Amino acid sequence: MERCGDPQGLLGGHTRAEAGVRGEVGMTEICLGFEVHQPFRLNRRFTEEMARGKSPSELPDIYFDNSMNREIFLRVARKCYLPATGIILENIDRYRRDRKKFKVAFSLSGTFLEQCMRWAPELLDIFTDMAKTGCAEFPCQTYYHSLSSIFSSDRTEFVEQVQMHRRKVEELFGMRPTVFENTEFLYNNSIASTIAAMGFRGIFTEGAERILGWRSPNFVYRASSADIKVLLRNYRLSDDVAFRFSNRDWEGWPLTADRYAYWLACTPGTCINIFMDYETMGEHQWPETGIHEFLRWLPGEILRHENLEFSTPSELLRHEPVGEIDVHDFATVSWADAERSTNAWLGNDMQRTAFNHLKALESWVRKAGDPELTRIWRLLQTSDLIYYMFVTPGPSGLVHGYFSQQFPSEAFWVFMRVLSDFYTKVSERLGSSGRPLRLLRPVPPDRAFHLFEGGRYINLSAHSLRELADVVRIAPESSLREHLVNGDVRRWVEETIEDRELAARLGKRGLENLRGELVRELELRLNELEKVNSYNFSNSAGKNRRDSGD
Structure with a gap:
């Protein structure tokens, strides 16, 4: 059944017979x-x-x-x-x-x-x-x-x-x-x-x-x-x-x-x-x-x-x-891209890292009670900033590129530099009660922990202690062993995250059951740091992956 004067179907609607709801x-x-x-938009030159x-x-x-x-x-x-x-x-x-x-x-x-x-x-x-x-x-x-x-x-x-x-x-x-x-x-x-x-x-x-x-x-x-x-x-x-x-x-x-x-x-x-x-x-x-x-x-x-x-x-x-x-x-449905889902914002690891660490700040920002910090946190929530990190070929990718006018990886780097510093500012505002937040902060890609095996990057990175616990669960044991023998994990925790207490614990761990022991130590420390915060990062991160269809 042809549409009215529209044999090629340009109308994009349904015939009345297809609608099947209203006859007259x-x-x-x-x-x-x-x-x-x-x-x-964020300051690309921010340090x-x-x-x-x-x-x-x-x-x-x-x-x-x-x-x-x-x-x-x-x-x-x-x-x-x-x-x-x-x-x-x-x-x-x-x-x-x-x-x-x-x-x-x-x-x-x-x-x-x-x-x-x-x-x-x-x-x-x-x-x-x-x-x-x-x-x-x-x-x-x-x-x-x-x-x-x-x-x-x-x-x-x-x-x-x-x-x-x-x-x-x-x-x-x-x-x-x-x-x-x-x-x-x-x-x-x-x-x-x-x-x-x-x-x-x-x-x-x-x-x-x-x-x-x-x-x-x-x-x-x-x-x-x-x-x-x-x-x-x-x-x-x-x-x-x-x-x-x-x-x-x-x-x-x-x-x-x-x-x-x-x-x-x-x-x-x-x-x-x-x-x-x-x-x-x-x-x-x-x-x-x-x-x-x-x-x-x-x-x-x-x-x-x-x-x-x-x-x-x-x-x-x-x-x-x-x-x-x-x-x-x-x-969840949206009007974005061909998928019409949350994929435009939660479709890749960069986006999920940015999104999860951004929303994990909610109870900390509320506890700080500073109107200026609250406003900055909300400005960082603007969907465009995560949309710019979208990576895909084809028409959807072209649309994202038009809006962003920068490479997705650059958008991620800029966002994470700002977000990492903002974590520090909220932590400082909270005083001594904010120290756990500083240790939970994400770091930008140039300071992240990147996993290697035999000198080759294996496409796994951690931008925070929480992400380190996540990647340890799925990384090849040979890669974990290599990093532990070299002291890379302990060094990153001590020098980049600045958690000397956790670094000391990790330094005492042997190589037996290394994945299980490493996960146990990380989760124990995360529980200690997060117990002052009602927000459960892990559960919500899993929900986001389901929302995005991953």
């Missing part, structure tokens, strides 16, 4: 949404000497490259934010008094809003003007665009960041969000339950086949775990604009506003959620591609169709759900 032809609501975010003796209030300007952040923000503002937002506001005004209005949604991260207020306040004024029209909605997200929703089962940090963002939206735009859009559309049953408990009525996620099966994304669903409605992104139609718009090899090129509107008009369903990075409009797709003209004419072309109208996310919640969305906590 009625009005289809278009929800056009944009995720708007800029991270605070621990730069931070020595500095107070917590001085660290942000040392850890982060705000000269580069300002340059990038102003460039994107010039190419995308200012022209695109101006075009959208013009279209809102043009159709504001008509029966069918143009409506739009913006999910603005807290770090974007901070940069906006700092470097382009006139842009924030346009968003404020848009809020006053009643035709723009601002869904909630995590303030720091973080991965805190997959930190731990209690999600304390996640809840606090969502509350921060909700307060900021109310403060700036005078509206209290009822719909939530998690960082990069991350979603599972527990996240949905947490968000429902916070009073939200709807949540966005990806309309991926693995959670839909035969069903269409173009309807409202409910979460299987909570009383909250689920709005699904039509990723094919969204990515036609976000990724394929300027691709001359794509069979849908050139994509004009009238053609795209026709595709929408022929796509069955109650609602079609078109959601993409706002940077699509001039930064990812350059102005020379015609993207601004596409945006200028799209609202009118859509409204010309009798069966199409625009709705905001909260307006879609009036629809009754047609089914349930069930996503197990170890099968």
Whole structure:
């Protein structure tokens, strides 16, 4: 069965027979949404000497490259934010008094809003003007665009960041969000339950086949775990604009506003959620591609169709759900890459090392109780910083490389240098009770313990005592024996980690049952150091590997 005027299947939707949910032809609501975010990128030139003796209030300007952040923000503002937002506001005004209005949604991260207020306040004024029209909605997200929703089962940090963002939206735009859009559309049953408990009525996620099966994304669903409605992104139609718009090899090129509107008009369903990075409009797709003209004419072309109208996310919640969305906590979905999972952030050892050591700081940072240190820890949680470490060939790798503009290994080195120093700063703030944290700190790759066998690196490295215990469990016994005979393990523990007590214990160990004895000594020491901290690094690290599909 062919789609309406679409024999090649460019619409990416389902025929009405395939949808199998709604028989009559009625009005289809278009929800056009944009995720708007800029991270605070790290200072690639950072060394621990730069931070020595500095107070917590001085660290942000040392850890982060705000000269580069300002340059990038102003460039994107010039190419995308200012022209695109101006075009959208013009279209809102043009159709504001008509029966069918143009409506739009913006999910603005807290770090974007901070940069906006700092470097382009006139842009924030346009968003404020848009809020006053009643035709723009601002869904909630995590303030720091973080991965805190997959930190731990209690999600304390996640809840606090969502509350921060909700307060900021109310403060700036005078509206209290009822719909939530998690960082990069991350979603599972527990996240949905947490968000429902916070009073939200709807949540966005990806309309991926693995959670839909035969069903269409173009309807409202409910979460299987909570009383909250689920709005699904039509990723094919969204990515036609976000990724394929300027691709001359794509069979849908050139994509004009009238053609795209026709595709929408022929796509069955109650609602079609078109959601993409706002940077699509001039930064990812350059102005020379015609993207601004596409945006200028799209609202009118859509409204010309009798069966199409625009709705905001909260307006879609009036629809009754047609089914349930069930996503197990170890099968988290997102809109990132072809896998649409957590793989974009937890897909390799570099990313897992960075992520696990970052979240292991939570109870220590809370115990320190320093607002400046808490803010730095949260800035380091921004998902982009770990996303930059992604390594894979093919289209997904190209997308990561575009956003990062540095090699994944360099991103990892920079992050670990900053994180290692930050551990030290939190430890110093805690005084004598912080000494265990200093011994638990990760070190950057140039100071890590790299395992060799016969002079050959065997692709195993430890950046902390916890990782040393992990690699000892799986390293070839011949490699362990070689390192113990040479005194490498004891020397690294004493000179790099600076744990002389553990080094002395290791120096007394013989070579019999060396793996078991070494693991026992390391675990004993880790238990001693971690007993002041309720956070269990090992258990959560295992959970992350399951989340990432490893």
